[in-house]
Amino acid sequence: MNPMLIYSSKTGFTEKYAHSLAEQLSIQAHKLEDIKDFEKFTQGKDTLIYGGGLYASGIDGFKSLQNRLPLEALRHLLVFTTGLSLPSDAVKQDVYGKNLVGLEGPSISFYYLRGGFHYQRLGKLDKFLMRLLKMRIDHKKKRGTPLNEDEKGMLAVFYREVDFTNMNDLQPLLQDIYALKRSHK
Numbered sequence: 001m002n003p004m005l006i007y008s009s010k011t012g013f014t015e016k017y018a019h020s021l022a023e024q025l026s027i028q029a030h031k032l033e034d035i036k037d038f039e040k041f042t043q044g045k046d047t048l049i050y051g052g053g054l055y056a057s058g059i060d061g062f063k064s065l066q067n068r069l070p071l072e073a074l075r076h077l078l079v080f081t082t083g084l085s086l087p088s089d090a091v092k093q094d095v096y097g098k099n100l101v102g103l104e105g106p107s108i109s110f111y112y113l114r115g116g117f118h119y120q121r122l123g124k125l126d127k128f129l130m131r132l133l134k135m136r137i138d139h140k141k142k143r144g145t146p147l148n149e150d151e152k153g154m155l156a157v158f159y160r161e162v163d164f165t166n167m168n169d170l171q172p173l174l175q176d177i178y179a180l181k182r183s184h185k
């Protein structure tokens, strides 16, 4: 049971986790955009680990993956996402509901990991969207409306680079892969 590992990462945080996973599982991490022939790539494989950054509650690249790869043919799908929000059941449920509900076929496991923020590495559109979000939060603050923890965090890190990645948080995913490997023996 050798899982495939595919990821999409705009500013490098998901990539860091993907590389660490690849090293620990002795497999290769493949960038979604670099895969040209999906049929050849997936031949004889039944388990996929997919990782993508979280953008407006959507897992980066996951829709495109679904369009290119018949996920229902897999036996196991393990999805991780990296976001700036503090991990909580509410965040996990929201992301799961918006991205993974209704997917039929494989057993699905989902992991939320903390990523980071690096404004300068963002593309033009994402920079614009983030400035809009910042304006909205600034406005809320000016009106005296209390900010939630995510909003406070956003204002604090906006023009700096912050990295909340922690490779120890990959343990639950790794343990699940080891268990799958044992059950395939």
Ligand SMILES: Cc1cc2nc3c(=O)[nH]c(=O)nc-3n(C[C@H](O)[C@H](O)[C@H](O)COP(=O)(O)O)c2cc1C
Residues within 6 Å of the ligand: 008, 009, 010, 011, 012, 013, 014, 015, 052, 053, 054, 055, 056, 057, 058, 060, 082, 083, 084, 085, 086, 114, 115, 116, 117, 118, 122, 126, 127, 129, 130
């Ligand atoms: C336009 C935009 C939207 C984002 N939306 C979310 C979000 O909905 N939830 C969240 O936790 N983080 C959000 N983030 C933060 C990213 O998920 C975080 O930076 C992530 O670690 C990026 O991963 P990557 O560098 O691998 O693409 C957003 C960032 C940008 C630029």
